[in-house]
Amino acid sequence: xxxxxxxxxxxxxxxxxxxxxxxxKRQITHTIQVVxxxxxxxxxxxxxxxxxxLIVSYMDKKxxxxxxxxxxIQEEGEKLITEKKLSSLKSYKIIRKIADDKLLLLSNPxxxxxxxxxxx
Numbered sequence: 001x002x003x004x005x006x007x008x009x010x011x012x013x014x015x016x017x018x019x020x021x022x023x024x025k026r027q028i029t030h031t032i033q034v035v036x037x038x039x040x041x042x043x044x045x046x047x048x049x050x051x052x053x054l055i056v057s058y059m060d061k062k063x064x065x066x067x068x069x070x071x072x073i074q075e076e077g078e079k080l081i082t083e084k085k086l087s088s089l090k091s092y093k094i095i096r097k098i099a100d101d102k103l104l105l106l107s108n109p110x111x112x113x114x115x116x117x118x119x120x
Contacts, residue, residue, distance in 0.1 A: 020032070032054075
């Protein structure tokens with residue numbers, strides 16, 4: 001999965017981290033370590049919300065819990081803004097950003113859920 005953040009920056013899933021790659025400098029400028037015990041987790045989705053915010057979702061393979069994280073990309077590194085446990089949704093898929101502050105999710109069983117950026 002590769003997503004465009006700005007004209008110069010793209011983000012991609014590298015094993016269980018997110019790497020931010022600067023196209024102009026042709027180098028990885030930053031790596032977000034999403035979780036500590038990487039082998040126990042699976043990153044399922046990456047989405048650029050806007051030029052500063054990345055949405056990452058991952059699943060705990062043992063507990064089958066899903067997490068949705070919002071990272072703010074800053075000059076000196078990333079900052080985790082929110083981490084939401086989505087156990088109640090069982091399995092879900094981020095479909096797309098539908099407004100400046102809203103994400104559309106599809107959960108299993110088939111429900112469409114709209115998540116707002118500010119609802120913690």
